[in-house]
Amino acid sequence: MKPINKTIRVFAPASSANLGCGFDVMGMALDGIGDVLRIAISEGDGLTIRNASAAELPEDIEKNVITPAVRAFMAAAGKKACLEIVVEKKIRPGSGIGSSAASSAAAVFGLNELYGRPFPLPELVPFAMEGEKLISGTAHADNSAPAVMGGIVLIRGYQPLDMVRLPVPDSFCFSVIHPHIVVSTKAARDVLRKEIPMREAVTQWGNVGGLVAGIMTGDLPLIGRSMRDVVAEPYRKGFIPGYDDLKSACLAAGALCVNISGSGPSVFALSDSIEKAQQVGKAMKKHFTALRIANDLYVSHIPSVGARVME
Amino acid sequence: MKPINKTIRVFAPASSANLGCGFDVMGMALDGIGDVLRIAISEGDGLTIRNASAAELPEDIEKNVITPAVRAFMAAAGKKACLEIVVEKKIRPGSGIGSSAASSAAAVFGLNELYGRPFPLPELVPFAMEGEKLISGTAHADNSAPAVMGGIVLIRGYQPLDMVRLPVPDSFCFSVIHPHIVVSTKAARDVLRKEIPMREAVTQWGNVGGLVAGIMTGDLPLIGRSMRDVVAEPYRKGFIPGYDDLKSACLAAGALCVNISGSGPSVFALSDSIEKAQQVGKAMKKHFTALRIANDLYVSHIPSVGARVME
Structure with missing residues (x-):
């Protein structure tokens, strides 16, 4: 053929x-x-x-x-x-x-x-x-x-x-904001440690286990508790202006969890309804707009x- | 009361x-x-x-x-x-x-x-x-x-x-052998590195994710592929006489996976039927008996x- x-x-x-x-x-x-x-x-x-x-x-x-x-x-x-x-x-x-x-x-x-x-x-x-x-x-x-x-x-x-x-949990929605700042993948890699303490590694894989279990059972609070990163976020957040404030604002708006998307600079949040995801999106947009950083916001389901x- | x-x-x-x-x-x-x-x-x-x-x-x-x-x-x-x-x-x-x-x-x-x-x-x-x-x-x-x-x-x-x-997958059975050798918990801890390369850590948490997903879906081959340890087994296996041979023998006898139980010296294997777990147990017993190491063997289901x- x-x-x-x-x-x-x-x-x-x-x-x-x-x-x-x-x-x-x-x-x-x-x-x-x-x-x-x-x-x-x-x-x-x-x-x-x-x-x-x-x-x-x-x-x-x-x-x-x-x-x-x-x-x-x-x-x-x-x-x-x-x-x-x-x-x-x-x-x-x-x-x-x-x-x-x-x-x-x-x-x-x-x-x-x-x-x-x-x-x-x-x-x-x-x-x-x-x-x-x-x-x-x-x-x-x-x-x-x-x-x-x-x-x-x-x-x-x-x-x-x-x-x-x-499986994608029902009612799982994301908010992703892309602030128009440049973070090279190389810079985002270089800021990470080549070796990490065993204790931190254990923390990380405990969370990975919790995240997978949460996703598989649709346990959204467990997903929220598990989606913590001790190896990249603390080092990469410096690339994103006001990251800690942004994260707090998203959580206050109802997000289950907030983190850096890939190597950044986009930031994503997960919520348990499209309404919350929209509220979280508003908080994201407000944050970068106040900093006069142009941005694109996306809110939707996980396909x-x-x-x-x-x- | x-x-x-x-x-x-x-x-x-x-x-x-x-x-x-x-x-x-x-x-x-x-x-x-x-x-x-x-x-x-x-x-x-x-x-x-x-x-x-x-x-x-x-x-x-x-x-x-x-x-x-x-x-x-x-x-x-x-x-x-x-x-x-x-x-x-x-x-x-x-x-x-x-x-x-x-x-x-x-x-x-x-x-x-x-x-x-x-x-x-x-x-x-x-x-x-x-x-x-x-x-x-x-x-x-x-x-x-x-x-x-x-x-x-x-x-x-x-x-x-x-x-x-x-959840415990149906038909999930274990074989555990306790060779009567002394490995102190402290020695088993001290042999581990305090820091590990990020690449190894990523390998480990990929496996943890796979293990949890396998357990939750009862995907026994996935469990077998995931139950690999790059941070403890390579360092602790030296405490267990002939560990690599023992592991090979267990896998040849049908085990899905074999590893050190806790900090050792017991070794466990998982199998998808009680018959296989018994065969694996025989291989374990044969190994330590040949080495003239007294041992206790247990074969059963996961309660x-x-x-x-x-x-």
Whole structure:
């Protein structure tokens, strides 16, 4: 089967990695924010990527995260085609909500659809991770996995990649704010310690256990108590103006928990109703607006579906 | 209500702390092994503890783990009585399967029954932990909690004590072997690093997440993949003669996972049927017998009930 001259329009959601204690091992898809790609395949060989959005994207396709993801997919599928991809980038790069993962996930998901689904969904994640590798040097899955698969995903381990899709508790809603400040992924990594005290590590994995148990049983107070991070938040919060005040304001507005999304600067909160999530969102917006920092706010549910075909 | 001249006979099970990756945060009750206490209360004030077993117990009650546990209970309950406790100690002290926790748990559970259950079960755990504090200096809950509550317990955190009772997967069976070698808790602690690389910590909490998810969904292969420990097992296995060979033999006999129980020297394995657990137990026994190390083997299910009244 050699599909020729086919086109598809796909969406993949933004995502929030870490979820507090789940540093480098958990990620959650965010509904209502994401990248849209139109992918056309025709006979021949080659790849062109066109930017149809306001966001700045590299002119050189070798620097675009989509390129290694697409190449990994085509190589594994044993396909060759002339690919034209038009990117409607809705997530600002560097926001900490999985911008590169969304583009990469949309690309490999779209190709998989066009070629008649040669791969089950989880097997697309490693292709999408190639995009992450291009920008950060290492192939993390904590954004790619939820961008492809939706919901909340635990990355149990990498050798081999072992992902566990967790159920999304009913009425679980997020508020995410992206303040327009620049925190490089490298700076956010460099501020962390290379070694941590065993006692802190034990605290962290007790919380990871509690978070997973809370998610699996829909025990929202347990999720709130567990979503504490002692290894990254205390070191990265310095990048986010007034972080402690912001966190207090979100908790006062009803959030179950508040933390930094990925390596920041976005901050997310979880709430047990959309009304509370909206109140929390207001508190977030008020905080950054008072500091005269431009920002984008998103409030929605956690989608149980990740990458998808657009109607 | 002042109960006078009442007697009760209670049992609390042995337990296995850590479960591989869940170092210091997880524990599991072991059915079929445990300590039995006969507790008599009468008017007056005072505590006597009598040893009715072959195991050596301290003559001085101030050095018996039961004493601080009992005192903590009586103080919290606001009770005063003449207490006589007869201990049938079935778990050898220093075995790594929660010997002190079983005695402490049985004591506070029995008193709670005698006094008409002033405390719900989880509130007995901190009293039992006082016994742990006496021998190890710190009040851990990873043996006390399963000894009191049964099943598998996650200790999410200590400030305040936050325990999560996890469901026990059907057909989950253990094999535990206690080789009669002496490993002091202090030596087992001292061999561990005070700081660990962040990468190892991330590996560990990815596994903790996987273990909890596996337990909650009854996904036994996931449990097997997750029950890996990179912070204690590599350092403590040197205390256990031929540990790597033992582990290989257990896995070859069908175990889902094998690890050191608590700080050792007992070794436990989990299997998905009692038949496999028995095969694994045979492999364990063969190993230590070949090394001419006396040993006790236990094979059973994970009990969903912990401390209990004996008929």
